[in-house]
Structure formats: structure tokens, C-alpha cells
Amino acid sequence: MSDLFDPKTPNPSLIAPVDARIESYLHGLAKVKNEPVLLQMEALAQAQGFPIVGRLVGLFLEVMAKSIGATRIFEFGSGYGYSAYWFARAVGNDGQVVCTDGDAKNAAMAQEFLTQAGLWPRIDFHTGIAQQAFSTVPGEFDICYNDVDKDQYPEVWQLARGRIRRGGLYICDNVLWHGRVTMADPVPDIRPGWTEAIREHNRLIFNDPAFDTFVNPTRDGVLVARRK
Numbered sequence: 001m002s003d004l005f006d007p008k009t010p011n012p013s014l015i016a017p018v019d020a021r022i023e024s025y026l027h028g029l030a031k032v033k034n035e036p037v038l039l040q041m042e043a044l045a046q047a048q049g050f051p052i053v054g055r056l057v058g059l060f061l062e063v064m065a066k067s068i069g070a071t072r073i074f075e076f077g078s079g080y081g082y083s084a085y086w087f088a089r090a091v092g093n094d095g096q097v098v099c100t101d102g103d104a105k106n107a108a109m110a111q112e113f114l115t116q117a118g119l120w121p122r123i124d125f126h127t128g129i130a131q132q133a134f135s136t137v138p139g140e141f142d143i144c145y146n147d148v149d150k151d152q153y154p155e156v157w158q159l160a161r162g163r164i165r166r167g168g169l170y171i172c173d174n175v176l177w178h179g180r181v182t183m184a185d186p187v188p189d190i191r192p193g194w195t196e197a198i199r200e201h202n203r204l205i206f207n208d209p210a211f212d213t214f215v216n217p218t219r220d221g222v223l224v225a226r227r228k
């Protein structure tokens, strides 16, 4: 998605929440986690302009999941498995990450990459609409992670909020939308209505008394809401 935020040719009207020098320093620290399959997935994202969460948010997801002892995670919008890679590391041998994506090619690539990483046995991948898959997988989750098309953010929140266990987390990427959420007249969006949907989503969650909520401004903003 080249019309998002490309650090090489930034649109001056969009906003990078964290100064590029700080990001670069943090990326340098995060290099210790290099492993061949991770580098391949990141190179593919770079080559194709595919919007993976990236290294810093990936590490954050793993730490969040480990910090609450998560063993059961549902991902809305898994792409080819990059964010799932970090969650799958966290859940351990007996844990499970339910992945979803509308594109069968992404599911096939996820299988290839996560098999190479030795993590595929921890994955249950559903190809199709994530919201539909969610209705077919029963029970509560330690984490529901939202990274689908942005017009669907409020709907996914409404579906997920009641199926997160107490002390569990709702996590959502791109909640700052490269600064568009702050603008009275947002920089043209890749799809009409996406900025408004993200704003509505963020308002709903911050006003929900059943959750404690915070936005980590790394990359494009990662919202974390803990069910009380």
C-alpha cells in the first residue's frame, strides 16, 4: 500500500509519530532477533509494499502476549503471517493462534513461512472473512488482534470485546492512520470513510468502562485495551 506512509518518500502532510532517528535506533536494538525467515518476510513486505506491522510492533505483540500468559489468540487480518509469527512465538507449544485472511495466496505463504519457522503447528488458519470465521470458533480468547480493512474496525471491536477473557487484551494496529485521525480535513485516504471509522473505533474503546486503554505510538499507533 504505497499510499500509506512511505518513510523514503514521506507525504509531508502525514505524521510519523516517532522521530525517524528514534525508530532507527530501536530497529538497531531489535536486530538481535534476526532469523532468516523473519528477514524473508520483511523483504517481501518491502518489495511488494505489503503492510506488515514491522519489527518493532512485532516485538511489542510478543511481549504483550507473554506478559499475560496468552495461549489462545484470534487475529482478524493475518496477511501472510508476519504478526502471527510474533504471537505464535509467545503462545508456546500448547498454544494456538487463529489466523484469518480473505486471500488464499496469503494463507499459502503463511503456511510456507511459519512452517520454516517451526511455528505452523500452533496456527489454525481460516481463509475468508475474519468476522465470519470468528463466529465459527467458539470460546474466549486471551487476545483479539484487529488488523483488517479500516472501515471494519468498529464492527470488529463490537464482535471481539465480549469474547476477551478478564485480564485479556484487545490489540489493534494503525489507530493513528499516519496522523489522519488528528486532521480536520484529513489527507486523502486510500478508501473513503477509513479515517472516520478509525476515529469512531478509538472513541468507542476509550469510552468503554469495561476496558483500560492506551495507544502505543510506535510506527502507526497500536491500541491496547485490557478487559477489567
Ligand SMILES: C[S@@+](CC[C@H](N)C(=O)[O-])C[C@H]1O[C@@H](n2cnc3c(N)ncnc32)[C@H](O)[C@@H]1O
Pocket (backbone or CB within 6 Å): 051, 052, 053, 054, 076, 077, 078, 079, 080, 081, 082, 083, 084, 100, 101, 102, 103, 106, 128, 129, 130, 131, 147, 148, 149, 152
Ligand atoms: C494490514 S494486512 C495484515 C498484516 C498482518 N497483520 C501483519 O502484520 O503481518 C491486512 C490483511 O487483512 C486482510 N483482510 C482485510 N479485511 C479482511 C476481512 N474482513 N477478513 C479477512 N481478511 C481481511 C487483507 O487481505 C490483508 O491481507
